[in-house]
Amino acid sequence: MYTEIEQTTIDIVDRQLEAYNNQDIDAFAATYSEDVEIYQSQTLVFKGKQALIERYGKKFSSLSYLHASSLTRIVQGHFLIDHELAQSSTLPSKEIDHSVKVVAAYEVKDCLICKVTFMG
Numbered sequence: 001m002y003t004e005i006e007q008t009t010i011d012i013v014d015r016q017l018e019a020y021n022n023q024d025i026d027a028f029a030a031t032y033s034e035d036v037e038i039y040q041s042q043t044l045v046f047k048g049k050q051a052l053i054e055r056y057g058k059k060f061s062s063l064s065y066l067h068a069s070s071l072t073r074i075v076q077g078h079f080l081i082d083h084e085l086a087q088s089s090t091l092p093s094k095e096i097d098h099s100v101k102v103v104a105a106y107e108v109k110d111c112l113i114c115k116v117t118f119m120g
Helices: 004-021 025-029 049-062
Strands: 032-040 043-047 065-076 079-089 098-109 112-119
Touching: 004 025, 004 065, 004 079, 004 098, 004 112, 025 049, 032 049, 043 049
Parallel strands: 032 112
Antiparallel strands: 032 043, 065 079, 079 098, 098 112
């Protein structure tokens, strides 16, 4: 059983994942805070919702298929860690031509994702 805070954290990350899989940049961006920070390991890759929209909008529009799923999940309060499998295709047939496993650590504040750290 999850606490109310944990369920809120799960819900926003799940909405973000659904929007990612639907390649819906507006719904995806709506799950993030204005000053979101995205890290790769310990390195800040970009900050701010506008940078997120530009980066992911380009990714969404360039792929014929995109799908990420949680393989394993840990949630504690405002923090959620997913071991994710992300698959994509640049082919018209939508045949998967790229697959990667990553660990994504999400921090949620005020019902929005404020920080993501990707590892792997």
